Amino acid sequence: MKIGFIGVGSMAKAMIKGFVNSKNINSNDILIHSKHSNNYVNFAKEYGLTAVSTNEELVKNSDCIVLAVNPIQVIDVLKDIRELLSVDNKILLSIVWNYSLNRLEELTDYDLPIFRTVPNVNVEVNAGSLLYAYNENVSEENLNDIVSNFKLLGEMINLTENKLNTAGALVGCTPAYAYLFADAFSRIAVKYGLSKSESNKMIAQSVKGSMDMISKSNSNPTDLMDEVCSPGGSTIKGLLALKENGFEKAIDKCFDATQDN
Numbered sequence: 001m002k003i004g005f006i007g008v009g010s011m012a013k014a015m016i017k018g019f020v021n022s023k024n025i026n027s028n029d030i031l032i033h034s035k036h037s038n039n040y041v042n043f044a045k046e047y048g049l050t051a052v053s054t055n056e057e058l059v060k061n062s063d064c065i066v067l068a069v070n071p072i073q074v075i076d077v078l079k080d081i082r083e084l085l086s087v088d089n090k091i092l093l094s095i096v097w098n099y100s101l102n103r104l105e106e107l108t109d110y111d112l113p114i115f116r117t118v119p120n121v122n123v124e125v126n127a128g129s130l131l132y133a134y135n136e137n138v139s140e141e142n143l144n145d146i147v148s149n150f151k152l153l154g155e156m157i158n159l160t161e162n163k164l165n166t167a168g169a170l171v172g173c174t175p176a177y178a179y180l181f182a183d184a185f186s187r188i189a190v191k192y193g194l195s196k197s198e199s200n201k202m203i204a205q206s207v208k209g210s211m212d213m214i215s216k217s218n219s220n221p222t223d224l225m226d227e228v229c230s231p232g233g234s235t236i237k238g239l240l241a242l243k244e245n246g247f248e249k250a251i252d253k254c255f256d257a258t259q260d261n
């Protein structure tokens with residue numbers, strides 16, 4: 001399957017690197033185009049991708065078109081490719097935040113198979129999550145083709161579209177908050193004499209292991225927290241300090257902000 005990316009920003013680059021890392025897709029079967037050639041031509045050379053000079057050329061030569069532009073750019077981009085999308089059984093896969101299937105159909109063709117997905121940047125190391133919903137034009141074959149290719153990037157999770165905004169924030173935005181959490185801990189450890197790079201490694205390993213505990217043990221995070229807090233020990237003191245300083249309230253406000261569309 002030839003996969004064409006319209007838009008080669010942070011998220012598209014992470015997906016492309018994940019595909020290349022997986023070694024299951026020929027790099028030259030990945031086509032790319034974005035607005036400014038200096039932002040994609042060298043990237044294409046570095047990874048052996050096929051750079052094309054227009055969105056139209058990209059659509060003509062791809063089986064699956066990944067729409068990876070910002071929401072404000074969608075109308076202009078789709079206007080130019082709408083007719084080409086309807087030729088030769090193409091599939092549109094949009095990663096555009098908060099852009100509904102219905103709106104994408106209005107801007108393209110009511111017969112076009114369309115996937116709406118929310119990936120996260122962890123796809124770059126094939127440890128991503130990719131939420132997806134799709135319209136009624138998607139055939140069994142389309143579904144198999146998309147799932148078999150995109151699962152190379154991480155876990156594919158099928159959801160009804162009405163859950164995509166909330167689940168999307170949980171999956172798409174949280175890597176940034178996890179980086180903030182890790183950075184805050186490794187920075188304070190520097191105050192106590194560790195180097196930033198050794199702290200980064202330790203916090204990353206510790207948080208990764210803790211997240212594995214949640215997914216593999218199937219336990220509730222509250223129960224796991226209790227196991228770490230030895231009576232009269234340091235962890236409970238730190239945990240209460242987090243509570244007293246508004247940690248949970250800050251998380252609630254953070255999540256509310258992501259839902260404020």
Ligand SMILES: NC(=O)C1=CN([C@@H]2O[C@H](COP(=O)(O)OP(=O)(O)OC[C@H]3O[C@@H](n4cnc5c(N)ncnc54)[C@H](OP(=O)(O)O)[C@@H]3O)[C@@H](O)[C@H]2O)C=CC1
Nearest residue numbers: 007008009010011034035036039068069070071096097172
């Ligand atoms: N970043 C993330 O973690 C996630 C992002 N998303 C969604 O992915 C989409 C892209 O996000 P992100 O990569 O962060 O954004 P970026 O701003 O990094 O990338 C946007 C890309 O769109 C390109 N572009 C703009 N106009 C056109 C055009 N007319 N034709 C072709 N390409 C064009 C830009 O080109 P150029 O660089 O040449 O100017 C750029 O490569 C957004 O809709 C976002 O909501 C979803 C989940 C997670």
Ligand SMILES: O=C(O)[C@@H]1CCC=N1
Nearest residue numbers: 097168169171172173
């Ligand atoms: O910040 C954003 O809007 C995009 C969607 C999820 C992650 N980045």
